[in-house]
Amino acid sequence: MLATVPSTAAATSTVARLLQTSYANDTGRVADAAIRAGLMWRCACSAINAALATDACPECGKKRPWASDLTPTYCDAKLLEDLRHALADYFDDRPYLQRPAAVSFRTTHYDDGRAWYSGQARLHYTDKRQGELYTEGFDRTFVADALVELSEDDEPQDGAVLRVVVPAWGSTPELGDPARNLHPAPHPLVGEYAYSVCDYAREAAQVLGEGWGSESGYIGAYGLIWGPGVPTLRLWVDHDDDLVLQLKDDYDPEQHIVPLPDGAPSDAYQLRAVAEDIARLARTYLP
Numbered sequence: 001m002l003a004t005v006p007s008t009a010a011a012t013s014t015v016a017r018l019l020q021t022s023y024a025n026d027t028g029r030v031a032d033a034a035i036r037a038g039l040m041w042r043c044a045c046s047a048i049n050a051a052l053a054t055d056a057c058p059e060c061g062k063k064r065p066w067a068s069d070l071t072p073t074y075c076d077a078k079l080l081e082d083l084r085h086a087l088a089d090y091f092d093d094r095p096y097l098q099r100p101a102a103v104s105f106r107t108t109h110y111d112d113g114r115a116w117y118s119g120q121a122r123l124h125y126t127d128k129r130q131g132e133l134y135t136e137g138f139d140r141t142f143v144a145d146a147l148v149e150l151s152e153d154d155e156p157q158d159g160a161v162l163r164v165v166v167p168a169w170g171s172t173p174e175l176g177d178p179a180r181n182l183h184p185a186p187h188p189l190v191g192e193y194a195y196s197v198c199d200y201a202r203e204a205a206q207v208l209g210e211g212w213g214s215e216s217g218y219i220g221a222y223g224l225i226w227g228p229g230v231p232t233l234r235l236w237v238d239h240d241d242d243l244v245l246q247l248k249d250d251y252d253p254e255q256h257i258v259p260l261p262d263g264a265p266s267d268a269y270q271l272r273a274v275a276e277d278i279a280r281l282a283r284t285y286l287p
C-alpha cells in the first residue's frame with residue numbers, strides 16, 4: 001500500500017520508464033495495463049498516448065474524447081468534486097474494471113422528486129465514441145451518496161445528463177489535468193463578459209422550474225423566457241446598460257430593471273444569483 005497517492009505526472013513518467021525498460025514483447029502488456037489503469041489512453045485511431053494532460057491525439061489530431069465534464073448550467077462545484085473523488089475511489093478499489101475516462105448519469109423519478117440515478121450509468125472510454133452501459137450501477141456506494149447530495153442541492157431536469165471525468169488517481173487533480181476542467185465554466189464568447197444575456201435567460205428558466213424554457217434572441221441580442229400559460233418575457237440590455245425584463249407581446253410594456261449590484265456575473269454562482277432575481281421579478285410581474 002502506498003503511503004501517499006502518486007501524482008499523475010509521476011505515474012506517467014513511471015509508465016514511460018517501464019515501457020522503456022520492457023522487453024519488446026512485453027511492451028504491449030505494459031501499455032495495456034497502463035490503459036486499463038487510466039494512466040495512458042488509447043485513441044479511436046488505436047494510437048496509444050501517454051500524456052494525460054494533452055487534449056488531442058498526436059497521431060490523428062482528434063480531440064481526446066470524454067476529457068471534460070458535462071453538467072447542468074448550475075452544479076455545485078464542491079459537490080461535483082465529491083462525486084468525482086467517489087468515482088475515482090470506486091475504480092481505485094476495483095482494478096479488475098477498466099478505468100473509464102468519464103462516467104455519465106441520467107435522472108430518475110422518486111416519490112419526492114427527480115434525482116440523479118445511481119442504479120445505472122454509462123462508462124466512457126477514450127477509444128470508443130459511444131459509452132457502455134454499466135448495469136451494475138453504483139447503489140450503496142459513496143458515488144450514490146454524492147449523487148443524492150447533488151440531487152438535493154438542485155433537482156435535475158428530466159432528460160438531463162451529468163458526465164464526470166474520472167481522474168487517473170483518487171487525488172486532487174493537478175494543474176493541466178483534464179479532470180480540472182470543471183463545468184459550469186464561463187465561455188469566452190462575449191468579449192470580456194463571461195455570460196451573454198441569453199445565458200441569464202436560460203439560467204432564470206431553470207430557476208423558474210418545470211415547464212419553463214428559454215430561447216436565444218436574434219444573434220444573441222436578447223433572451224426570451226417562456227412558461228406555462230403566461231406571456232413570453234424578454235430580457236435585454238437598454239441604452240443605459242440596464243438589464244431589462246419586460247413582456248414581449250405587450251404594446252406598452254412595463255420595464256423592470258434587474259439589479260446587478262456586483263456588475264455582470266463572472267462565475268456560475270453569480271449567474272445563479274442574477275437568475276434568481278430575474279425569476280423573482282417574473283413571478284411578481286406576470287399576470
Ligand SMILES: [Zn+2]
Pocket residue numbers: 043044045046047057058059060061062
Ligand atoms: Zn488518434
